[in-house]
Amino acid sequence: LRPVRRLLLYDAACQAAQEVAEKIQERNRCQRNGESTAKLNVAIRSSLQSLKEKIDQLKDLLLRAVSTHQITQLEGDRRQNLVDDLLTRQRQLQASYKNEGTEPDVIRSSLMTGGVKRGVTNPWLLEEPEETRGLGFDEIRQQQRRIIEEQDAGLDALSSIISRQKQMGQEIGNELDEQNEIIDDLTNLVENTDDKLRNQTRHVKMVDKKSTSCG
Secondary structure, eight states, rough: OHHHHHHHHHHHHHHHHHHHHHHHHHHHHHHHHOOHHHHHHHHHHHHHHHHHHHHHHHHHHHHHHHTTTTTTTHHHHHHHHHHHHHHHHHHHHHHTTTTTSHHHHHHHHHHTTTOOSOOOOOTOOOOOTTTTTTTTTHHHHHHHHHHHHHHHHHHHHHHHHHHHHHHHHHHHHHHHHHHHEHHHHHHHHHHHHHHHHHHHHHHHEEEEEEEEOOO
């Protein structure tokens, strides 16, 4: 989604939180005056659910922007703090709705002045590895480029080794073909020599037989 849409969604979430605080304050006033608060309670629950959905959308958008490097790590941390503030406001409003925590006037004041202090840990954000901790976006890109260059160099070396092994295999194959031809020639020579020996043996036997008959 476009950055403008993210900004509009954040503004809508802040406005929803303020409206919830105002409804809770009105609900408490009605309670003190003995008036019915059923409709207000329904409206407050619906508004709290809408606020939760907007915060969840902001979480997903921020996670996607950080993981795909659409924004720098510093900008991601700044926006994380804004979402953390909304999460804290949501918890306070939920507690106030159940009469468990901060009074609505205090919550409304915190909304008007920019929310609670920083420091709330957001568990959904991807844990940054030690190799890139403290690095800016450009430094991370340079590190990734250096890693890719090292991988490319390793692949080139591996390709060279494979090429040499292929050449050696072809040379060995050629040598085996030559040796097979030599073996075939020797086989033919042996067979020819064997045929000649058999012919000579038959000839000698015939001559010997004739000599014996003459004698």
